[in-house]
Amino acid sequence: MRVFKLALRRLAASLPTLLLILVGMFLLLQLAPGDTVDALMAQMGGGDAALAEELRRFYGLDLGIAARLGQYLLRLATLDLGFSAIYGKPVATVILERLPATILLMVSALSFAFFFGLVLGVIAARRVNRWPDTLISTLGLIFYATPSFWFGLMAIVLFSVHLQWLPAGGFSDITQELTGIAALLDIARHLVLPTLTLGLIFLAIYLRIMRASMLEVLSLDFVRTARAKGLSETRVVARHVLRNAMLPMVTLIGLQAGTMLGGSVVVESVFALPGLGRLAYESVVQRDLNTLLGIVFVSALLVIAINFLVDILYARLDPRISADS
């Protein structure tokens, strides 16, 4: 109950942030040269000014900025994201079609990075300044320095072209009609390389923070108490150090949710995944500003949702966080 109340309060606190983002983005997009109608006209291969005028009125683009902003926010409140002229569908529909792939990719990349970051960080800290630490820390530095899109391409060359173990792109095999477990396995196979590609840099970050945090916690007074109690090193680490050391890492997940979503733009376009990131890229290229604004809104919601979950997790881990202290 305590945990849930806390997270709810944090969630409420993020509403002004969301409003700030929406207003900011809306105003920013007003500065863009050319609007949806220009893009549409260009796609139709030109047209006369009267038609453009008509279209602008149809999309509500002839009103003043303040009025349009007000309208936009009102429509957002009913989860109406507007209409995508390029895709010929409501923006909400376009985004919903693309959302599952992105969420799946993020969840798998995050799990991969978190789990291995934790394990490697702990091993490095337990063997600090000896060869396992040196090896892990060096690998971490290299992973951190690797551009994700390049790693993705090289992985395609190695695993898809030369070894032919894994598919080079796409979300599922469209040449076959798969159902049930087989379909799931097929999706999983398609997600292996994108997960590695997106998760690599976060793995590097998590392992570094976990190592530092382990070393920090190992030097704290209560660890000395635990040792003075005669606990074995394994028990000291497992029961006393690990949970304390995980706190900074959990915080980091929330802070970097946005970065990870941003990373999926590149990864999805390397692996031709039909996700939100690729949609963002496409709408920039096609100047579909309505869709872009919708993506910004949904991404912000997604980041806020992740932070909500992170808050719950954090409050469960740390009893000191309480509603009234």
Place this chain on the structure above:
Amino acid sequence: MRRLEVEGLSIRLPRGADREFAIQDVSLHLDSGEILCVVGESGSGKSVTASAVMGLLAPGLSVAGGAMRLSGEDLRAKSPEEWRRLRGRRIAMVFQEPMTALNPLMSVGAQLSEMWRVHLGLDRREAEARALAGLREVKLPDPEGALRAFPHELSGGQRQRVMIAMALALEPEVLICDEPTTALDVTTQAQVLALIKDLQRRHGTAVMFITHDFGVVAEIADRVAVMQHGRVVEQGAARDILTRPEHPYTRALLAAVPGASAPAPRPLSPDAVLEVRGLSKTYATRGLFRRRRPVRALDGVSVTLRRGATLAVVGESGSGKSTLARCVVGLLGADGGEIVIGGAPLPRRRREAARLVQMVFQDPYASLNPRRRAGAQVAQGPIAAGTPPGKAMEEARRLFGLVGLDPEAVSRFPHEFSGGQRQRIGIARALAMQPQVLVADEPVSALDVSVQAQVLALLRDLQARLGLSILFITHDLRVAAQLCDEVAVMRDGAVVETGRIGEVFAAPKHPYTRSLIEAIPGRALLGA
């Protein structure tokens, strides 16, 4: 029976340290049923000795020679695993900082019952039953509640009781207490000392008690070992050492311990330089998630400081004494009441207030900017007030001389000074503004006793020469008695008693003042 024996123990510091050995040729012994106090100032090696016996030397330190025996068994011959199994079961330890010594994420019950679960392999239910009994034995109020509580929900004294319960869980032969009461308030300290002594008697435990405070020594020690620079310079029965110290260092330490009686009263000026009238301050504590719970730090406080006199404000943590100091120098704004200095209300503007009232801070290491030269930090106040820089630096040199530092030291950086010297710089910095009132917020509580005495002597000397009016904030009645003319005792944000310090000491009127005086450790022996 001989429980612990340390013979010729030397411990080497890592290369690059300021000396080769942390402790050298240390020999101690400890019999069952006795309390051995190991006394020394910071850097004397007393804590290193304790961690060596526990087998928990900090990384980089190594045993260079000597022997350690627990009930006759050679500890140095033990494998790490064998030593681990001894720890907690046959030799246990209580640490100084109760606030950080417990795992913040684990309930008290879980941490306590771990002792029985790990060493005796008891199941959860049985271990918790024992833990409950343990908490009862250390007289924790509401032991059932404490079992489920997390450390942050307990006070410092309560946590230290939990630590003691944990250390005594398996009835160890030897208990090592490393300054277990230093971080506690006097009244809590007295209770915890009584508890340790009581438990030690009942269980016949051999206790090695590490402290820097001869008052505490007088309170509980059977025997005393005095350490200086990593060596034991004197040891013997407590009575002998306290009354007939032989080594000059022991004598100096004992002489530096402030007595609990006040010097003869001196005539005081009738006019008040500082008047605090009905001051109130409520903190709206701001939690991580923005829910506020008001705390009354000051509740209608009125005190008067006479010109040329020293007023001690004495209280335990949470009494509001530091809040009062911060309000008087204008660092905090009060919610109600007034502060009058030299007949006029304290100005709101920082620059004007600086001319009237200055402050000496508690922590000599935090109160100077590590990246700026000492002299510049003294001269910057006058410069901001309009003194030409050259003249201000000249004045800074003179002040350095006045507080007993080399005037040429103005161009050094803070890390080149010792703690006592830094506190002198802090005093020079405050004097540079030529204030009417000097507020000293626990100026000696972070210093070793011998340095403490020097700084107090300096303040007394400066007061005589410059006619300073000092508001002296302290938790230590003994320190207050050394320097102050009058005293105001604070508790929970209110002043409970005021008066001439000699009278308050001789005949305290308020029961709280009485309990504070009674709690002074070693009163019976040193008070005379």
Place this chain on the structure above:
Amino acid sequence: MRALRAYLRSPPALFGSAILFAVLFMAVTAQWFYPNDPLGLAGRPLQWPGANPRFPLGTDPSGRDIAAQLFHGARVSLLIGVVATAIAVLIGIAMGAVAGFYGGGVDTGLMRVTEAFQTLPNFLLLLVLVAVFGSSIETVTIAIGLVSWPPVARLTRAEFLTLRTREFVQACRVQGLPDAHLILREVLPNALPPVIVYASVVMAVAILLESALAFLQLSDPNVPSWGNLIGLGRNVLRTEWYVSAIPGVAILLTILGVSLVGQGLNDALNPRLASGR
């Protein structure tokens, strides 16, 4: 001085410095070794590295010299890295210092803005900025700076929050010194070391962001960029994978150099936290 000695004694830090010097050397000598337009046609397209002594690293699908692009690309990466980092660090320090020093409503307001920037995926914001303001090298640099400052602001704010309650800062208040002195002379110098160290992370991220943008062909097409070359190599990935591989290695090494230098600075400036204990 002590910090410098500590830095010079650390092999990884020296290795990182060596890499960065090599990249700097490439950037400075690009005009001298490859005076012709690196984006101009140089020879037959898709020659493998080593196949033609004129093109030690081969040619790309448009017949341009990969080595020339690598040298000229070093300029862009370094320039964007340095300038965008400077922008981000300046904004971040200003925001963090004011928020952390004054606290209260100012802090809440500024942190809301910071949170807004962090809630928005930074690459997405970068895409929007480029979509709105175009993709010339100047706008891309400024845009990268604009999306990279929030962590710097958070870090600076945290430092200020702890430092402003320290006794030496309070002593200056009591001495009657103005806020400007407190912020600039007392708190900032003490808050700076971790921020300087973090600047290396900002720089690494800035270089990665630019290369990702160029890879998607959304950066300035008239400037040779490593990311751009990787993007071009995509079409011939199955056969001539070296076109993408070579510039990727260049990015990897540059970021590695920046990170190693940052880590060396960290160990030198904050000795307590130095790896070990």
